[in-house]
Amino acid sequence: MNAVELTAVTKTYGRTRALDAVDLTFDRGVTGLLGPNGAGKTTLLRIVATSIGADSGDVRLLGRDPHGSHAELTAIRRELGYLPQELGYPGDMTAFGFVEYVAVLKEWNDRRRRLREVRRVLELVGLGTMATKRVSRLSGGQRRRVALAQALLGDPRILVLDEPTTGLDPTQRADLRRTLSALGGHCAVLLSTHQTEDVAALCERVVVLAGGTVRFDGTVTDLVATAAGRVWLCDDPGPDALVSWRTGTGRHHVVGGTPPPGAVAAEPTLEDAYLLMLGVDAHDVRAPA
Amino acid sequence: MTTTTWHVHDDLLAAYVAGRLDAIVGASVEQHVARCADCRAATTTLVDPQLLAQGWDAVRDTVQSPALPLPVRLARRCGLPESTAVLLAAATSLRTAWVVGSFLALTFATLAVVLAGGELLAPFLLVAPLVPVVGVAAAYGHQQDPLETLVVTAPYGRTRLILVRTLAVLASVLPLTILLGLFLPGPAWIAAAWLGPALALVPTLLALSSFVGPRIGIAVVALGWSAVVLFSLRGLPATWPVGATQQLGYLAVAAGSVVVLAVRARRDRRIGAVL
Numbered sequence: 096m097n098a099v100e101l102t103a104v105t106k107t108y109g110r111t112r113a114l115d116a117v118d119l120t121f122d123r124g125v126t127g128l129l130g131p132n133g134a135g136k137t138t139l140l141r142i143v144a145t146s147i148g149a150d151s152g153d154v155r156l157l158g159r160d161p162h163g164s165h166a167e168l169t170a171i172r173r174e175l176g177y178l179p180q181e182l183g184y185p186g187d188m189t190a191f192g193f194v195e196y197v198a199v200l201k202e203w204n205d206r207r208r209r210l211r212e213v214r215r216v217l218e219l220v221g222l223g224t225m226a227t228k229r230v231s232r233l234s235g236g237q238r239r240r241v242a243l244a245q246a247l248l249g250d251p252r253i254l255v256l257d258e259p260t261t262g263l264d265p266t267q268r269a270d271l272r273r274t275l276s277a278l279g280g281h282c283a284v285l286l287s288t289h290q291t292e293d294v295a296a297l298c299e300r301v302v303v304l305a306g307g308t309v310r311f312d313g314t315v316t317d318l319v320a321t322a323a324g325r326v327w328l329c330d331d332p333g334p335d336a337l338v339s340w341r342t343g344t345g346r347h348h349v350v351g352g353t354p355p356p357g358a359v360a361a362e363p364t365l366e367d368a369y370l371l372m373l374g375v376d377a378h379d380v381r382a383p384a
Numbered sequence: 385m386t387t388t389t390w391h392v393h394d395d396l397l398a399a400y401v402a403g404r405l406d407a408i409v410g411a412s413v414e415q416h417v418a419r420c421a422d423c424r425a426a427t428t429t430l431v432d433p434q435l436l437a438q439g440w441d442a443v444r445d446t447v448q449s450p451a452l453p454l455p456v457r458l459a460r461r462c463g464l465p466e467s468t469a470v471l472l473a474a475a476t477s478l479r480t481a482w483v484v485g486s487f488l489a490l491t492f493a494t495l496a497v498v499l500a501g502g503e504l505l506a507p508f509l510l511v512a513p514l515v516p517v518v519g520v521a522a523a524y525g526h527q528q529d530p531l532e533t534l535v536v537t538a539p540y541g542r543t544r545l546i547l548v549r550t551l552a553v554l555a556s557v558l559p560l561t562i563l564l565g566l567f568l569p570g571p572a573w574i575a576a577a578w579l580g581p582a583l584a585l586v587p588t589l590l591a592l593s594s595f596v597g598p599r600i601g602i603a604v605v606a607l608g609w610s611a612v613v614l615f616s617l618r619g620l621p622a623t624w625p626v627g628a629t630q631q632l633g634y635l636a637v638a639a640g641s642v643v644v645l646a647v648r649a650r651r652d653r654r655i656g657a658v659l
Binding site for chain 2 (some may be wrong): 144145146151169172173175177179180181183185189191192195196197199200201202203204206207209210212213214227245306
């Protein structure tokens with residue numbers, strides 16, 4: 096049994112089709128969702144987090160149906176950690192108070208065990224010494240980590256993280272990678288990001304979403320391999336390149352199209368492969384320099 | 385700083401840690417240990433690490449866990465479960481300042497009626513039903529609940545959270561209001577009559593809020609109730625807003641709201657709660 100099984104899942108908002116018959120399964124390990132804005136990443140994550148329901152299709156979380164009985168939905172939610180893309184923080188709550196509040200909502204009723212668990216997750220995100228600070232006094236990156244801490248409460252079996260790296264500096268990002276890769280051993284981690292480096296460093300598997308459909312689903316190496324022979328370094332921007340930009344060395348990094356004269360084949364990165372995968376949609380992601 | 389070369393003997397230290405020494409010897413060992421770093425260090429191997437960890441945990445629990453507001457602490461004394469107290473502490477209208485403010489507003493309204501000598505009931509009838517309903521609206525937190533997205537996906541359940549907070553707000557203000565009502569001049573039933581609209585407005589607010597949020601919901605409810613009370617000032621008897629016919633009207637509104645709420649709550653139970 097896979098932790099998350101989505102079959103022909105469709106979700107529309109008015110006339111916009113956010114997800115169009117998506118089939119995906121996830122199990123233990125870290126999976127990265129990549130895609131331009133409006134690709135359906137957040138919608139997919141919200142469905143897995145039981146925040147919204149799918150219009151049609153079958154959703155199975157830990158073998159249970161979230162559209163089924165209340166008891167079944169609650170059973171799923173007990174095993175679920177969710178970091179929403181945007182989260183409000185009551186300004187007068189301390190970091191500890193915030194996580195404790197969520198812990199009560201997650202039914203940690205025994206006070207001693209609850210407080211120990213709150214301390215554990217705050218330590219895990221490196222905020223052990225900041226616990227008694229008010230959330231309003233914390234920096235953006237620290238707040239994001241407080242939000243991450245609540246998602247980790249109770250070692251969930253499904254962890255849904257909507258852009259967890261936003262606002263984090265490189266060191267904090269590296270810490271997050273360490274935390275998540277440790278979790279991936281026993282839990283299905285599903286995260287969305289705009290940062291291809293995060294996916295390259297963190298995820299065993301990558302899913303590229305665009306326009307509500309799955310464009311790619313496989314390992315990071317496989318995605319990079321799709322760009323082999325389609326990336327060059329040369330002195331010109333490239334006449335019909337998909338995207339190209341001038342690098343720090345003065346040469347142009349050309350992705351897609353025909354190789355300009357004097358072009359030297361370059362080692363493709365995950366970002367190159369991602370841009371090629373999106374094709375014309377790539378211009379939404381990175382405007383050519 | 386160690387001021388002596390003498391140290392507590394191992395056996396004596398073990399007896400001290402185990403609490404087997406009599407008061408006098410125990411006190412003198414303690415005096416020494418407090419000043420001697422070497423002996424203090426020696427005790428650490430003798431103390432059960434689990435006991436030490438428990439002690440530290442208890443200290444951290446007290447320091448890190450936020451203090452509960454006075455009204456919630458009082459409710460704890462009356463048997464409110466500790467975990468529920470944590471949820472209630474986050475509600476603005478259960479903070480000490482809010483409860484005191486409600487009490488002051490009600491006292492002034494009662495005072496105005498008492499000084500008017502029974503001719504005018506409007507100030508009390510205006511304020512008394514609004515105090516609980518405004519409290520319920522504020523219990524959502526400012527700008528609804530900032531944690532809404534988490535509340536929706538938590539096993540505790542959003543409907544349950546709202547109902548628990550509503551009951552807590554009612555429990556915090558109703559007894560005081562009933563007490564103040566006893567001081568009102570005029571017929572004795574007035575002291576309880578305001579409960580009709582008060583209890584009708586709460587489900588009305590909850591039903592409205594499930595569509596438009598508590599901010600607009602409370603504005604509509606407060607304006608509506610004020611309109612009823614102000615209308616009664618145009619030559620109608622002072623007790624008109626709480627007259628028998630009107631009470632039936634409130635009951636009908638309350639019943640309608642409860643039906644709406646029940647329908648909404650059923651949808652809330654399904655996935656994709658009402659936001």
